[in-house]
Structures are given as structure tokens and as C-alpha cells.
Amino acid sequence: MSKKRGLKFYLSIYRKILIQDLKSKMSYRADFVISTIGMIMTNLAGFVTFIVLFHNFPTINGWDLNHMLFLYGFSLIALTPVQCFFDNNWNLRAMVYSGDFIKYCFRPVNVFFYFMSEVFDVKGLGQFAFGIATLVYAWAKIGIPVTFITICQAVLFLLTASLFMIAMMNVAAATCFWIQGSGYVMVIMFRFKDFAKYPASIFNEVFKAIFTFVIPIAFVAYYPSLVLLQPDNIPLLTWLSPLIGLVFFFLSYAVWMLGVRKYDFTGS
Amino acid sequence: MTIRKYIALMRAGIMESLHFRLGTAVTLFANLIYLVLVYFLWKAVYASSGVDVVNGMTFNDTMIYLILATALFNFLEMFVVWDMSRSIQSGKIILDLLKPMSFRTYTFWSYSGSHVAQFVLAFIPTFIVVMIVTKGAIPMGLNLVWFLISVVFALVVNFSIEILVATICLYTESTWGVNIVKETIVLVLSGASIPLAFFPDSIRTVISWLPFRAIYDIPLQVLLEKGGSDTWLGLAKMYGLQLGWCVILYIAGVLFWNHSVKKITVNGG
Numbered sequence A: 001m002s003k004k005r006g007l008k009f010y011l012s013i014y015r016k017i018l019i020q021d022l023k024s025k026m027s028y029r030a031d032f033v034i035s036t037i038g039m040i041m042t043n044l045a046g047f048v049t050f051i052v053l054f055h056n057f058p059t060i061n062g063w064d065l066n067h068m069l070f071l072y073g074f075s076l077i078a079l080t081p082v083q084c085f086f087d088n089n090w091n092l093r094a095m096v097y098s099g100d101f102i103k104y105c106f107r108p109v110n111v112f113f114y115f116m117s118e119v120f121d122v123k124g125l126g127q128f129a130f131g132i133a134t135l136v137y138a139w140a141k142i143g144i145p146v147t148f149i150t151i152c153q154a155v156l157f158l159l160t161a162s163l164f165m166i167a168m169m170n171v172a173a174a175t176c177f178w179i180q181g182s183g184y185v186m187v188i189m190f191r192f193k194d195f196a197k198y199p200a201s202i203f204n205e206v207f208k209a210i211f212t213f214v215i216p217i218a219f220v221a222y223y224p225s226l227v228l229l230q231p232d233n234i235p236l237l238t239w240l241s242p243l244i245g246l247v248f249f250f251l252s253y254a255v256w257m258l259g260v261r262k263y264d265f266t267g268s
Numbered sequence B: 001m002t003i004r005k006y007i008a009l010m011r012a013g014i015m016e017s018l019h020f021r022l023g024t025a026v027t028l029f030a031n032l033i034y035l036v037l038v039y040f041l042w043k044a045v046y047a048s049s050g051v052d053v054v055n056g057m058t059f060n061d062t063m064i065y066l067i068l069a070t071a072l073f074n075f076l077e078m079f080v081v082w083d084m085s086r087s088i089q090s091g092k093i094i095l096d097l098l099k100p101m102s103f104r105t106y107t108f109w110s111y112s113g114s115h116v117a118q119f120v121l122a123f124i125p126t127f128i129v130v131m132i133v134t135k136g137a138i139p140m141g142l143n144l145v146w147f148l149i150s151v152v153f154a155l156v157v158n159f160s161i162e163i164l165v166a167t168i169c170l171y172t173e174s175t176w177g178v179n180i181v182k183e184t185i186v187l188v189l190s191g192a193s194i195p196l197a198f199f200p201d202s203i204r205t206v207i208s209w210l211p212f213r214a215i216y217d218i219p220l221q222v223l224l225e226k227g228g229s230d231t232w233l234g235l236a237k238m239y240g241l242q243l244g245w246c247v248i249l250y251i252a253g254v255l256f257w258n259h260s261v262k263k264i265t266v267n268g269g
Helices: A007-026 A029-056 A065-078 A080-085 A089-098 A111-117 A123-142 A148-177 A183-197 A205-214 A222-229 A236-266 B002-019 B021-049 B059-076 B080-090 B093-098 B103-133 B142-172 B175-190 B201-207 B217-224 B232-263
Strands: none
Touching (some): A029 B175, A065 A080, A065 A183, A080 A148, A148 A183, A148 A222, B021 B059, B059 B142, B059 B217, B080 B103, B080 B142, B103 B142, B103 B232, B142 B217
């Protein structure tokens, strides 16, 4: 990988691989339909839990239903990229063990890029639609102004938020290069995403710090969404979140690639 | 003679689950973090509501209920659906079908070992911790015995639902989707993610007749002596519901399985 290739080159490759993947998915149509229904059901279930909770308690820590829905929709959208574009992380462990992973090391493109581009998870789009609907509803109910600036802020901070979950899953998946039977790590990391839809202000100081800097779930929705929810009182961490997101992403990428190098080394 | 076969399968299951100790440790750790979230969330919820008792549940009651529900969830977790789809894909299912024991019985008893191991390794420690931390909020008496009986019913209901869903997979060849639908429905309607006492009355009436409640809500109510389970009549009603669903789901499962297994298509093997 000594030669640097342009973004255009990678985009065209991505498109080609994507089409192949979608073609093979289409041959299992029933599976696709049922999986999509399943995805919608999980989102609905999360939604029902929310409604039931608010049926009994009108506010949680000063957050009313609409603000919580905003946070919920925000987290669903922020979790879409990891679901759609980085789903192949789930297959990493099996491929490393079976030795199939070696094929990625012999291609003249970036290993990380090539590995991730192989799978595009269509189910994520259902979640995306659900998230958009929730966010738009909450946005209108709260009465956040619709201006060019707020839209730009929403897009930028949604992208930011998505980086954190991607980073967490990359690191979780990469553990398989070092630890045997690390499947649990991914499952657990994936379960942590359910924490994202609650305001981090409910935690005490210690756990708030842990969920901000160690397992950064507070960045998946809470901090980035404050830019729209509390425009008068935006904390510093919100403004820094795009930067922190990039740092987390590159760190996770570095860990992942370190694992690949280690894999090359042992030739296992 | 038959009992010996079952005991052998159970022993194998116990040994198998003891082998994956790291997995158990990591699961326990994850549960701990999960419970931290649950704790802070409900603490904030009760703090905002300004009252101590909501729908007959105090903060302590809710925490005990949810912690033990998580512990029960780990203990009852089964992967029949995944196992089934894997054996269909690899063709191994033929070997399972040829065994001199029905597929259902075989699966049930091989899982029973891991159930026993998980109960001792995960549920009992959690229970003791909760007992000590809450200083006697869990009544200690005959209810423990009634709870154990109720857990056995819960286990059978859970297993029957698993088998029914696994049978659906024979047709759809889609495991992820079918399984996630099942998991979602069970978690919401059984009280594992939010105590059933918090549901609006009209919905609760419907849910109280469904089988999912028999898995988490009834054993926990019996343990905590809530929902009328401290009277003989109330207890009998709960057992009646569990037993009823055991029978219905058992018959449905057997009929559906016998009908479907004839249509099974296996590639390779």
C-alpha cells in the first residue's frame, strides 16, 4: 500500500463491490424481508418501552417526552452508518480463525477499506427511516427553528456521532486478533449502544466520565444533540465532539490495522 | 433407564458450560455495567416523579425486579434457533433426527445442563447479592419453593417458544430476522425490560393472558410475593396460567414440528 490512491478510485471500487453484495442478498429475498421486519420490530419495541415509561413518569431528569424522542431518533440515525457500512466486523472473528482473512492482505487496496466494503447491510436503512421519522416529529414538537444553520448542524453532528459507535465496534472486532473467543466483546459493545438514547446527565460523575471517555456512548447522541436541544448553553464537549470523534475513529483504525499486521506476522 | 439417558445429557451440558468460564465472566461483567445503567435510569425516573410508590412498585421493588429479570434472562437464554439453522446449513440435522430420542427431548435435556450450571453460577450469586444489598426486601419463606417451581414452568414455556420459532426457520431459511422478532416480543411482553406493572391497564389485561408473562413476570411476582401470589388463590391462578401455556405450547410445538419435519430440505451434509 505504498501508492496513495484517490478518493475517486476507492469510491468506484466501493460501488462495484456493493453491487455484487446486493445481488447476492437479493437471491435470499425472504430472508431480506423478514430481517427488515425484525429490524422494524426491535425499533418499535424500544419505542413502546419509551411510551410506557413516559405514561407513568412525564419527565426524566428534566427531559420531557419530546426531548427524549429527539435523543432517541438522533441515536438511531447515528447508529445507521455502523450498521450499514461496517457490519462485516461481525464476520471478522470467523474469518481470522478460518484463515480466510488472508485474502484481504493480498489485494492492492487498503485492507480495512476492502474488508468493510464487502458487506452493505440493507437492514440499517429501515432503522434510518425510523430514526428520521422520530427526529422530524420531535424536532417539530419542540419547535426547533428550521434554518440553513440548524440543518447543517444536525448533519454535521449526526456524522460526528456515528464515528463513535464505528470506533467502538472496530476496536471490539479487532480484539479477535489477540484474544481467542472474543465474540462476547462485540456482543457487549453492541449492547452498550442501548445506553446511548438516555441523557448522560442521569449518571453520577464517575460513570459520566467512564461513558464519555472510556466507552464513549454519551457521544453517540447526548453531547452532539445538545447543539440543537440547548442552543443557549452548549457545553464545550459538544463543540469538541467532531474532533474527538475523528480521534476515536483513527485510534480504532490504528488498532484494527495493528491487528492485521500482527496477523500477517504470525501467519496463523 | 430413560432417566439415565437424560442425566447423561444434562451432565454433558454442565461440563460444556463450565468449559467456557471466560465467557461467563465477561457476561457477568457486562451485566454489571448494564445494571449500572438500569440503576441510574430508574433512580432518575423516581427522582423526577416526586412520589415513592408508582403502580404499587417502589424504587427498590423495581430494581430487584429488573436485576433478577436480567439474571433470569441469562439463565434461560437458549440458542435453539441458531443451533437449528446451523445444523440445517451444515446438514447435521439429519444426525439429530436419526437419534433414538425425539429431537425435542434431546434438545431439552442437553440444554438442561447449561440451565443448571447457569442457575448456580449466575442466578444464585446475583440473588444473594441482591438479598444482602436490599437487606431483607425479598421475603424469605415458602415463596422460595414456589419460585423454584415457577421457574421450572418458565423454563418449559421458554423452551416451547424456542422450538416453535426454530420450526418456523425450517421454512424461511432466515434465522436472524425470525430470532430477533421472537426476542423482541418476549423481552417487551414478559416484563424483562420494563416491569409489567407499569403498562397501561388495558394493555396489561391483554398481556396478562399471553404466554410471555409466564417466563419472567410470574416467577418474579411469586418470589417477591406481589400481584396476589401471597394467597393460595393467587398462586394457583399464576400456576394455572403457566401450566396452561406449557400444555398448549407443547401440543402446538409437537404438531407443528411433526408436520414440518417432513418438508425439510437439506443441502449437502
